[in-house]
Amino acid sequence: MSAYRPPPLLTLVHACAGLFAAGSLAVTLYDGLEERRVALAFGVLVTVGELTRRNGARVREPAPLGAAAALSYALLGEAGGRATHHGPAQVVAVVLAASLLGSVPHVARGQGPTLDHVARRVLTVGFVAVCFQPPYNRGMFDDWGGPAYALLLLALLSLTALCDAVLAAALAHTRTGWPFGPVLRDELRAVCGIGSAVIATGAVMALAVAVVGLWALPVFSVPLLLAQMSFRRYAAVRATYRQTIASLARATEVAGYTPAGHARRVAAVSKAVGRDLGLTEPELAVLEYAALMHDIGQLSLVDPVPAGATAALPAAEQRRIALLGGAVVRQTGVDEAVAVMVERQADPYAEQPLAARIVRAVNAYEEKSREGGPGGPLKALEELRLATAGTYAPEVVESLARVLARSSLTLPVAG
C-alpha cells in the first residue's frame, strides 16, 4: 500500500483537527480546569454517549448523545443560576478526553470511531465554542432577553450542523469519488432526521442546566436516548430485511437459473452507477432491491435459460420474464416501486424509469463480460455502447464506464 497517498483535503482536515486539539489540551493543562464539577458531569455524559455508540458503516450519527452533550457544553453559559468561566480550549479538551475514554471498549473490539469522526467532533465543537464562549464571557449577550438567547443558541447550532454536513460530504467525496452534490444532499437529509434531535437536545440541555443545574443532564438525555434506541432498532430491522431480500435473490442461483453471485454483483454495480448518476438514498435502496431481484421471474420458468443470460433473449421473451418477476416481487410485500422496476427492466429505455435503465444495462454488462473471457469487460462495454441506439440508455452506459474506470468493480475473470 506504499502507493496510496491520502487526498490533500483529508490530510488538511486531520492536521487542522490535530493541531486544534493539541493546542486546546496544552492551554487547558497550563491554565487548569474551571468549574470542575460541571466539566466532570459533561465529561461523564459524553463518555456514556460514546459507550452507547452504534457501530456500522451506514450510520450517519453514531453517538447522538455524545454529540449533543458536547455541543451543550460548548454552549453552556451558566449552571444552576451561576455563570461559568470555561473557555473554548477547555471545552475541546474535555470533549476530546471523554470521547477517547468512551471509545476504549470499541477500539478494543476493533470497531473504534474512525479518524474522520473524531476530527469532525473536534472541529464542530471547537467551532461552536469559539463562536460562543469568548463573546459570552465578555458579557456581550447579557442584555439579550431569554427567548432571544434561546434562539441564538439554536441558530448557532443549526449553522454548525450545516457546516458539519458540508465537511462530512467533502470528506466522503474525497474518499469515495462519489459526486459531491448527491452526497451533500444525503448529509443534509440526515441533519433533518437524527441531526435535528441532536441540535435541539444540545440547545435544550445548555438552557436547562442554566435553569436547574446539573440535574438536568440525566433527565434531558432520556428523549435523545429513546430516539437513539428507535433508530437502532429501525437500522437493525432494515439490515435484516436486506439480508432476507438478498437471500431471496439467491434462490435463482441455487436453482441453477443464474450463475452464482450474479444478483449480488449486479446490485453492487447498479448501486455504484446510481450513486454516480445522483440518486438519493431512498432511490438507491429501491434500485438495490430491484437489482437483487431482477432475475426472480426466472423461477417461474419450467426450464432454465442457458447460463441465465437473459440479455441475449428476444425482446418479447425478456419482457415476459420481467413481468413474471414483477408478479413475484409484488407478492413478497416489498415496496411497490421495486416491483415496478423489476417489471420494466426489459422495456425500451426511452420508456423506462432511471432505476430500471440502470438494472438493464448493468445486467447486460455483467452477462456479456462473463461470457467474453479475459477481454470480456472491455468488449461488453463496447457492445453496450454500440447498442445504445434503442436498448441501453447512453447516459447509464457512460456512467457505468466511469464507475468501472474509477473502482475495482471489474468482474473476476473466469477460468
Next chain:
Amino acid sequence: MEAVPARARVYIACVVTAALLCLLPQPGTHTTWWAVVLLAGLYAGCERVARSRFVGISHPAGTFYPVLLAGAFLLPAPAAALVAVPGALLSQVGQRPVALRRVWRAAQLVLGVWAAARTHRLLGGPEAVAAGDVPYALGPAGAAVLAFCLVLALLDGGILAVAERVPVRRAWRGLVARSLAPIAVHGLAGLMMAVLWRSPYGPVAALLVLLPMCVSWWAFAQYHREHAAHQATIRALVQAVDIKDGYTRGHSERVGQASMMIARELGMADERVEVLRFAGILHDVGKLGVPTRLLRKDGPLTPEERRVIELHPEYGHEMVRGIGFLGEARAAVLHHHERLDGSGYPYGLVGRQIPESARVVAVADAFDAMTSTRSYSRARPVAVALAELERCAGSQFDPVMVAALVDAVGRTGWHPAVTADDDETRPPRVPPPGAHLSGRPGAHR
C-alpha cells in the same frame, strides 16, 4: 363497533358529562389564555402530523402525550383539560362511527388530564416547576403521570367491558402495565417542557423538547413498518415453496407452529421459541431450488431424481445462511432430514451430532406430514400420528422431542392455524405407485 349498543351509549354519555363538569372553570384561579391556545394548537398539530402519511398508518404507541402532560404541569386543571379538546375532536379516526369515537376520545383525555393536573397541584408540583427544583418536581410529576395512566386505563377497560362484553377482569388486565412505561417517558418530556416554559427562556425553549420526541416517534413508526414488511416477505417466500411443491397449503406454517409447541414444552426462552418457529416455517425453503417438474412428479422417482430432491436441505441452507437473525434455525434447515441412527441426509449425522433445532423440526415436519392430506395419502388422525412418532422415537426421532410434542398436543390439542386449505378445489390426483413410501413417517420427499 358496528352498531353501538345502548349500554355503551349510556356509558359514553356519563363519561362526557363528567368531562364537561371537569371543564367548568374554578372560581378564583387565574388562567393564562394564550398558553392554553398555544398548547391546544400544538397538541392538535402534533396529533395531525403523527397520524399523517409522513409517519405511517397508525402509530402503535397511541397518542402524543408530552404536550398534554406539560399542560397539566403548567395550568389549572380545567384549563389543562381544555388543551386536549380540539386535538381530540379533530383527530383522524379510522373506524366508524367517527363522531362518537372523537367525542369519546376527547372526554377520556379531558378526564385523564384533569386528574393529572389535580394530583400535581395537590402535591405542590407547580411551585417546584416554577422554582426549577428538578429532583423534587419529579415526585408530583410521577404521581400525576400515574393518575393520568390509571384514569385512561379505567375508562378504556370500561368501554371494552360495556361495548364488546369483554369480562371486566380481562379488560383491565395489563392495560396499566402496558401503557405506564411509554406514558412515563412522555411525562418526563412534559415536565421538561413545563420547567423550561416557566424559566426565563420561555415557551421557545420548551418547544425544543418536542423535537427529539418527534424524531424518536418517527423512527419507531418506521421500525414497525419495516418489521411488518419483513414478516410479509418471509411469508411470501414460504408461500412460493408451498405452491411450487404442490403439498397441501400451509405445511410450512403448521410445521412452524408445531416446532414452537415443542420448544415451549421444553421450556426454552422466548427468543429461542421464535427462532424455532422460523426454523419450522423455512425448513423446506430449499425446494425453491429443486425443479418444479420433480417436486410435482406423479409416479415413482428414479434414484437419481430422489438424489436431486434430497439436495433441498443444502439448497435451503445456502439460501438462508446469510440471514443473521435466524441463528440456529439455519442449522435446522440444513439438518432436518437427519435421523438419530445416522441413516438420514445430507450428512448422516448420528444422535447428539444433530443440532437440537433440527431434531425439533424433524419431529414437527413428520407430524404435519402425517396429519395433513397429501396428494398421495389421506390425513391420519392425530392420535395415530403421535403413536407412529413414538414408535420411531430413538431410531429416527429424538424421544425427548416426541415426548414434548405428545405432551403439548395432549394438553392443548392440535389446532393448526389454517391459512389456505382450498385443497378440495384442486383436481384429485391419483396416488402414485410409490405411495407406500409415505407409510414411513418423514419419508415424504
